[in-house]
Amino acid sequence: xxxxxxQDALFPRFAxxxxxxxxxxxxxxxxxxxGSGLGHAAQCRKLPALRAAFDGVAAVSETCQxxxxxxxxxxxxxxxxxxxxxxxxxxxxxxxxxxxxGPGTHGAAPQCxxxxxxxxxxxxxxxx
Numbered sequence: 001x002x003x004x005x006x007q008d009a010l011f012p013r014f015a016x017x018x019x020x021x022x023x024x025x026x027x028x029x030x031x032x033x034x035g036s037g038l039g040h041a042a043q044c045r046k047l048p049a050l051r052a053a054f055d056g057v058a059a060v061s062e063t064c065q066x067x068x069x070x071x072x073x074x075x076x077x078x079x080x081x082x083x084x085x086x087x088x089x090x091x092x093x094x095x096x097x098x099x100x101x102g103p104g105t106h107g108a109a110p111q112c113x114x115x116x117x118x119x120x121x122x123x124x125x126x127x128x
Contacts, residue, residue, distance in 0.1 A: 015096035017060040018068040023089050024050070025072045040073035067099040 003011070025043050044066050051058040057065070078084040090096075 014060050014064055014098050017057055018064050018098040019090040019096065021065045021068045022072050025069050026087055026089060029076060040069055043069045063101055064098045067101065
């Protein structure tokens with residue numbers, strides 16, 4: 001996948017908002033404990049309020065933000081299943097990445113890391 005120069009300029013913004021959503025979600029989970037019912041779905045239901053409050057967040061695809069929360073949910077599950085350490089806060093330029101799934105991807109999710117390159121990962125082949 002070869003992004004245009006306009007898309008390449010937007011990647012840092014997308015990665016930054018996804019990092020923000022991840023860190024807010026992580027903070028919500030640490031305050032409320034994971035067993036109290038605040039999971040991926042509940043956090044996704046709170047995204048519209050966050051998007052309404054901040055124009056910069058609203059300018060980035062909601063799908064990318066939901067995927068950031070899904071990745072956080074999986075990381076927490078892996079932690080409690082003993083497969084990984086507890087998720088840490090994401091930091092700027094430290095493995096910046098985001099996932100986008102939408103029309104035209106045909107089951108493949110472009111995963112963009114760093115703002116200088118993009119690769120397409122076929123989600124169906126990873127699950128088998």
